Amino acid sequence: MRVPADPAVGQRIMRRRQALNMSQGELARLIDVSRDTVSNWETGKHFPKRYLGKIEAVLGIDLHSRDDGFRPVSPQLRKMVQETLDDPDDQRRVIGLLEGTLTWPEHSEGEAQQQRPAAG
Secondary structure: OOOOOOHHHHHHHHHHHHHOOOOHHHHHHHHOOOHHHHHHHHOOOOOOHHHHHHHHHHHOOOOOOOOOOOOOOOHHHHHHHHHHOOOHHHHHHHHHHHHOOOOOOOOOHHHHHHHOOOOO
16 A cells, blocks of 8 residues: 655655755665655655654654644854764754754653762
8 A cells, every 4th residue: 555645744854854954865875765765755755654763763853743843943053063062963963952853861750860960
């Protein structure tokens, strides 16, 4: 059965990829598909059913949710993050946290207490 393309999913993929300053070719390489395949997703020609999990992991978004809480980061703040952090993966994580497209890992209350420094 062929799954119909969802243009909203393609737009979210493209918007997040661009927010991460990632080319279609880079995304394609990380997901192990062709650049044309990424282009087809973004233009709504194809739906990335087989690759949803990989796309979500690479881009740090949930493609099943319609409300992604996206808050664009200003060009000035983006530049500051890029100048401050050398590692492109760290830059993507910080920008994703600021935009609301990534969330901080959840910890149980016990884990959170163990990670806090002891009051002294």
